[in-house]
Amino acid sequence: MIQQTIIYAQTGINTKKPIQTFHVDGKNDNSSTATPSPSQQKNDFVVTANGNVGIGTIYPVTKLEVNGDVRITDVPALPTMPKKILVLDADGNLFYTDVANVAPPLDTRIYSIINKTSRQFLPQRNVFYNLEFDGPVEGVNADKLVVSADKKKLFLPPKKTLKLTGSIGIIGAAINPTKTNPAYIISQFELQNFNNDGSHQLVTTIGYTESSTENYDDGGVSMPIIIVRTGSKGANVILNVKYNGIDSPTNGYYIGGAANDDTLASYILIEEI
Structure with a gap:
């Protein structure tokens, strides 16, 4: 007889108390019994059950949520003026909008x-x-x-x-x-x-x-x-x-x-x- 067993678990790296499906504690500074504090979360990386990714936060509410600076390098120049661009709203949400909707400061x-x-x-x-x-x-x-x-x-x-x-x-x-x-x-x-x-x-x-x-x-x-x-x-x-x-x-x-x-x-x- 062959018995198949499916195990549901959360995977943690450098942490004994993973909060999400996949949880990495970069500095290994999280508590083993309590939820990480905001300062401890700053070096954490998680993937939730619904596929949201959090960097610097363990409770991402969008597909990618970053609590901290983001750097992008080696971006090629565009051959033509784009019709849509990425903008950041007051709540930190990044989304596409028409170029005509964005006025320079x-x-x-x-x-x-x-x-x-x-x-x-x-x-x-x-x-x-x-x-x-x-x-x-x-x-x-x-x-x-x-x-x-x-x-x-x-x-x-x-x-x-x-x-x-x-x-x-x-x-x-x-x-x-x-x-x-x-x-x-x-x-x-x-x-x-x-x-x-x-x-x-x-x-x-x-x-x-x-x-x-x-x-x-x-x-x-x-x-x-x-x-x-x-x-x-x-x-x-x-x-x-x-x-x-x-x-x-x-x-x-x-x-x-x-x-x-x-x-x-x-x-x-x-x-x-």
């Missing part, structure tokens, strides 16, 4: 202002000119933004999605600028992509700034906006402005610089989105 993104300090003369009515930004570049990661030597171009860093919002201030007429010379300023961003590397604009709007002494109601202030996705080599952006209006002077007009009691400030706000 705020302190790694660009939130900056490019200032205009001095007023700028526009010689002719209804002619576009490049707005010049002669003031400081300030904000979060402002060092990633570069203004050209002539102060007319803004160089944007590569592989970014950026929203640029302009503010245009009005001073007045060319001779003795006062508020008695009504006019309005049209403004619009222009993406100059000379690199042919995939940079393109997603959204653009026209800005409008009206002086306070217009004798007819045709507007107020609206900001020029452009949303740009830069390619592998970055992109250049300029802000074009012109003045016009039935009663505007023909001998030129002034754009404001820094803000004061008489004019709006001129600047560009840049936000990474």
